[in-house]
Amino acid sequence: MIDNFLLLFDYPVLSADLALNGLLIGAVFVLAAFGMALVWGVLNIINIVQGEFVMLGGFVALMAAEAGLPVLLGIPIAALALFILGWGLYRLVIFRVIDRDLFVSVLATFGLSIVLQQLSNELFGADVRTLEAGLGTLLLFDGAVALAQIKVLAFFLALGLGLLLWLFLKYSRLGQAIRATAQNPRAASILGIDTDRVYAATYALNAALCGAAGGLVVMAWAIHPYIGLPYTVRSFLIVIVAGIGNIGAVVAAGLGLGAFENVAGFIFGTEYQIALVFLLMVLVLVWRNLRLQRKRMYLK
Amino acid sequence: MSLLLDVKGVTKRFGGVVANDAVSLSVREGEIAGLIGPNGSGKTTLFSSIVGAHPIDAGAVLYEGRDISALRIAEIARRGLTRTYQQTRIYGQMPVIDNMRISAPDVKEGILPLFRRAGRASEARARDLLSFVGLYEKRDLLAGSLSFGQQKLLEFAMALMSEPKLLLLDEPTAGINPTLINGLIDRLKRANKEFGVTLFVIEHNMRVIMNLADRITCLAHGQVLASGTPDEVREDPRVLDAYLGAQ
Amino acid sequence: MSWRAARYAAVAGSGLLVLAAPFLAPAFVTQFTFLWLMIVFALTWDLMGGQLGYNSFGNILFFGIGAYACAVFQRDSGLGYYEALAIGAALGGVLAAAAAAFLGLGILGLRGHYFAIGTLGLGIAAGEIAGGWDYVGAGSGMTVPLFPGALELRSLFFYFTLAALALATFLTLRWLYGTRFGLALNAVRDDEDKAEAMGLYTARLKTAAWSLSAFFLGISGALAGNLIGFIDPRDVAFAGATYGVWMVLMAILGGKGTLWGPVIGAAVFHITQEIFWTYLLGWQRVALGLLIVAIVVFFPQGILGTLREKFPGRFGSKAEVQ
Numbered sequence: 001m002i003d004n005f006l007l008l009f010d011y012p013v014l015s016a017d018l019a020l021n022g023l024l025i026g027a028v029f030v031l032a033a034f035g036m037a038l039v040w041g042v043l044n045i046i047n048i049v050q051g052e053f054v055m056l057g058g059f060v061a062l063m064a065a066e067a068g069l070p071v072l073l074g075i076p077i078a079a080l081a082l083f084i085l086g087w088g089l090y091r092l093v094i095f096r097v098i099d100r101d102l103f104v105s106v107l108a109t110f111g112l113s114i115v116l117q118q119l120s121n122e123l124f125g126a127d128v129r130t131l132e133a134g135l136g137t138l139l140l141f142d143g144a145v146a147l148a149q150i151k152v153l154a155f156f157l158a159l160g161l162g163l164l165l166w167l168f169l170k171y172s173r174l175g176q177a178i179r180a181t182a183q184n185p186r187a188a189s190i191l192g193i194d195t196d197r198v199y200a201a202t203y204a205l206n207a208a209l210c211g212a213a214g215g216l217v218v219m220a221w222a223i224h225p226y227i228g229l230p231y232t233v234r235s236f237l238i239v240i241v242a243g244i245g246n247i248g249a250v251v252a253a254g255l256g257l258g259a260f261e262n263v264a265g266f267i268f269g270t271e272y273q274i275a276l277v278f279l280l281m282v283l284v285l286v287w288r289n290l291r292l293q294r295k296r297m298y299l300k
Numbered sequence: 301m302s303l304l305l306d307v308k309g310v311t312k313r314f315g316g317v318v319a320n321d322a323v324s325l326s327v328r329e330g331e332i333a334g335l336i337g338p339n340g341s342g343k344t345t346l347f348s349s350i351v352g353a354h355p356i357d358a359g360a361v362l363y364e365g366r367d368i369s370a371l372r373i374a375e376i377a378r379r380g381l382t383r384t385y386q387q388t389r390i391y392g393q394m395p396v397i398d399n400m401r402i403s404a405p406d407v408k409e410g411i412l413p414l415f416r417r418a419g420r421a422s423e424a425r426a427r428d429l430l431s432f433v434g435l436y437e438k439r440d441l442l443a444g445s446l447s448f449g450q451q452k453l454l455e456f457a458m459a460l461m462s463e464p465k466l467l468l469l470d471e472p473t474a475g476i477n478p479t480l481i482n483g484l485i486d487r488l489k490r491a492n493k494e495f496g497v498t499l500f501v502i503e504h505n506m507r508v509i510m511n512l513a514d515r516i517t518c519l520a521h522g523q524v525l526a527s528g529t530p531d532e533v534r535e536d537p538r539v540l541d542a543y544l545g546a547q
Numbered sequence: 548m549s550w551r552a553a554r555y556a557a558v559a560g561s562g563l564l565v566l567a568a569p570f571l572a573p574a575f576v577t578q579f580t581f582l583w584l585m586i587v588f589a590l591t592w593d594l595m596g597g598q599l600g601y602n603s604f605g606n607i608l609f610f611g612i613g614a615y616a617c618a619v620f621q622r623d624s625g626l627g628y629y630e631a632l633a634i635g636a637a638l639g640g641v642l643a644a645a646a647a648a649f650l651g652l653g654i655l656g657l658r659g660h661y662f663a664i665g666t667l668g669l670g671i672a673a674g675e676i677a678g679g680w681d682y683v684g685a686g687s688g689m690t691v692p693l694f695p696g697a698l699e700l701r702s703l704f705f706y707f708t709l710a711a712l713a714l715a716t717f718l719t720l721r722w723l724y725g726t727r728f729g730l731a732l733n734a735v736r737d738d739e740d741k742a743e744a745m746g747l748y749t750a751r752l753k754t755a756a757w758s759l760s761a762f763f764l765g766i767s768g769a770l771a772g773n774l775i776g777f778i779d780p781r782d783v784a785f786a787g788a789t790y791g792v793w794m795v796l797m798a799i800l801g802g803k804g805t806l807w808g809p810v811i812g813a814a815v816f817h818i819t820q821e822i823f824w825t826y827l828l829g830w831q832r833v834a835l836g837l838l839i840v841a842i843v844v845f846f847p848q849g850i851l852g853t854l855r856e857k858f859p860g861r862f863g864s865k866a867e868v869q
Contacts, residue, residue: 351744353744372743373743373744374743374744374746374747374748374749377743377744377745377746378746382744382745382746383744385741389738389740389741389744390737390738390741391733391734391737391738391741391742392737392738393733393736393737393804394730394733394734394737398730398733401727401730402727402730402731402733402734402745402747403745404727407727407731407745407746407747408745408746408747410748410751411728411731411748411751411752411755413727414726414727414728414730414731415726415727415728416727418727458745462745462746
């Protein structure tokens with residue numbers, strides 16, 4: 001462990017490689033976190049099944065590619081499929097837990113995540129899967145740092161999707177309705193906004209976002225039925241650190257988390273990478289809370 | 301009479317709003333003090349500042365001569381300074397009698413006393429206090445099933461059960477059936493005289509507070525406007541102005 | 548027969564049934580043994596979730612600590628089987644309780660959903676760390692010493708030890724809930740800020756409750772690890788996706804915040820789960836997830852909660868049944 005740590009100083013290029021690669025997947029984390037913040041801010045629920053949406057998006061993209069469609073087309077297909085799933089889940093389950101205790105939504109979406117996770121395990125098998133996009137490798141610093149081009153593409157696509165969502169929320173009618181409902185559901189309802197539809201649309205939109213993210217993950221990295229919970233925890237961690245309204249902070253936190261994970265995974269061993277993310281989440285929660293407790297408050 | 305509570309220049313800000321602006325007042329041991337003022341004048345915030353529910357930005361809160369402004373709410377409660385809430389807070393999923401039992405003074409000593417049986421005196425006191433507020437028949441019902449007025453009385457009884465030296469009451473008659481208010485005033489006076497509890501009461505009902513309090517302080521816009529006996533305050537033009545001129 | 552007499556008869560009859568069961572239906576001894584384990588899971592979870600109002604998704608952490616602590620002690624102590632198991636189990640309980648007290652310093656300051664997600668993170672992280680730590684066998688986990696006796700004896704041994712643990716847990720909690728400590732737990736649950744404002748030592752209360760939960764869970768882990776025969780970091784010790792989730796489900800199913808609720812929930816769930824396993828195999832976990840959603844959404848008051856609403860006199864709280 002210490003040897004690995006020292007290596008990073010002896011070979012700064014290695015650090016650059018790890019950090020840059022981490023930043024690339026960080027963009028996907030940003031996307032998932034954006035969606036989680038959206039659902040948290042509008043519906044006031046913590047969507048534990050977030051990661052499973054990413055996972056399923058990946059599998060949809062995988063199936064699309066195996067059906068012979070061009071690989072990149074998998075991303076919009078995954079987004080569409082997950083949009084439908086999200087809408088369906090809202091109509092079946094989510095709308096029933098919206099007005100209740102936040103813990104109820106945690107438990108309900110946790111149950112859903114188990115359903116989807118195990119369903120995928122039964123349907124797709126537990127193997128790790130990936131897609132070959134057929135793109136090359138980008139070499140930087142005279143070949144010392146190698147970045148797979150598909151990862152770079154995924155990075156820009158992820159950020160692009162995030163930007164699209166932000167523009168949508170700012171300028172479209174539905175986007176404005178969503179923001180109005182988030183600020184004051186009662187007022188929005190009085191003004192004629194169908195808040196139930198807004199909630200459904202928001203939830204479905206979030207699912208679609210995660211689906212697209214999943215498409216990116218299966219192309220540039222890899223998926224298996226159990227990647228869900230780590231993605232949920234990452235999203236939650238980013239939202240906790242960055243706050244719900246601050247887009248810039250979400251981007252910074254997401255990219256930062258990606259880089260951190262990669263570097264820390266190298267130092268401690270990749271088998272501990274997931275544990276590190278979870279522990280980091282716990283540490284951030286505890287630290288944040290302790291700071292609030294000094295002011296005689298606590299995380300709400 | 302000594303000063304049980306001496307609030308010196310307490311300031312509390314929430315973001316840009318100054319809820320308490322260098323507020324100074326005092327409460328003498330054994331008296332009933334009143335706190336009045338239009339909505340938004342910072343009365344409840346002042347209570348929260350005194351009992352340690354939030355840290356204050358400036359000033360000091362002297363209780364029994366010692367500055368308690370750095371202490372947390374639980375520690376302050378253990379020294380005999382208790383408050384009731386405007387929205388009334390009780391333990392909703394527990395029976396009324398259990399709400400009383402868990403408010404006994406010995407629970408403030410640690411967790412070991414919780415394993416000791418309550419003792420006949422304590423049980424009797426709980427029942428007496430419930431009778432005192434007229435809730436004895438309802439002692440086995442879940443506290444959450446009581447009406448708002450009944451919950452207010454329960455909260456009052458629980459506060460008395462904890463044997464406080466100084467009890468801060470936030471609008472004790474709000475939401476109470478007007479026909480029952482006289483009875484409540486009576487109980488407050490008895491609590492003060494018989495149980496020896498010093499009271500500091502926020503009230504909107506002028507008839508009640510003029511009848512009840514020995515001295516009154518009036519707040520407006522976070523500042524102390526006037527203080528003195530009920531007659532002095534009632535006739536103070538600034539107080540009349542604050543109430544009539546308030547939105 | 549009066550209601551009271553009926554209850555006593557039921558308890559006595561159940562007691563006899565418990566003692567005789569392994570002999571009446573020897574083919575199901577292991578299932579019965581796991582039922583005791585489930586009861587411990589549900590009771591200890593409910594102490595935190597139902598009585599204190601702190602819904603933990605990571606209590607499995609203490610089960611795993613107990614399992615590993617005992618196995619390590621059994622491996623390294625050089626003592627005979629029964630002595631090593633007894634001391635190892637006690638060690639597991641104590642270590643788990645200590646872990647709860649230590650972690651509680653930071654974690655118990657979190658409220659509501661933050662506590663839930665924080666404990667979830669801990670439980671899973673523990674499994675991942677154990678899976679990489681060579682001292683406890685890393686990914687392969689650990690094996691426990693072989694039981695020195697015939698298979699029938701082994702089955703009976705674990706049946707009765709886990710039954711004794713379940714009984715001890717039940718009786719301890721039954722006593723605890725009758726004291727003012729139990730009232731204090733409920734006060735924190737109903738309004739923690741009010742409890743603080745009334746001078747209760749809420750931090751000590753929460754730590755004591757979690758440590759007690761952890762203690763029984765730790766011992767159960769030690770025994771279960773030996774019953775199962777091996778300790779896999781993710782599927783046995785820190786089995787968050789199975790045991791960890793079942794803990795929550797059983798308590799809610801039976802009736803959160805009651806003494807018998809978790810016991811009933813454990814029994815009903817265990818039987819249901821056995822049926823699921825027989826007929827659904829791999830799909831049982833999907834069914835499990837659906838069950839959680841269904842219960843949370845449609846049946847949050849659980850079995851005992853529903854009975855209390857319908858027959859408040861019979862199943863009411865202790866205040867009503869003086």
